[in-house]
Amino acid sequence: MLSMFFSALGKVLLVGLLLGAGLPALFSLGIRAMAYGAGGAAETSHAPGHPVGRVLGVLCFALVLAAIALGIAVIVSSGFGYRVSFENVIPTFVAK
Template sequence: MNGIVEWGALGQVVVAGLLVGAGIPALFALGLRLLAGTTAAPRRATAAADRTSPERGGPVVIPRPPVWRLVAAVLCFGTVVGAVATGIVFLAAGGHS
């Protein structure tokens, strides 16, 4: 049965499937996580901060992420957009390299 299955081609398909099927969505999720706010509990330093707590119906303030996280998120999203665009161009060309 070894002559029927081309193991090298099967391995290439599995690796490509893992990269595209799991790697691209994971990269997108990483970009979203880099843009998300922190999960640390806010400090209660003053009485004014207590009046705007979410428990009292006040606004919830999510601090802006640092610049390095914004840059990393843009790189993640750029890679995802590039991979999708490359796939569309590949399919539009008839699926030939």
């Protein structure tokens, strides 16, 4: 029983760290990448902008928005008596 408790505690800790610290860290990485992509006054070196920075920034923001949308979908689907299934690559709503 105690081993099951610590196993579940580890899973909760991992998800908490990933979502609690990982998403804000990914968002801040996106902000930094957008500053690198803008260049000029956004950078301390006043170097010209890099298109790679903008692409990385948009990718970071897209991942954060996808995680938020997935979280909202799980919460709303549970309220309507459905669950989100990951049996296929695309998440689908399945009746409970």
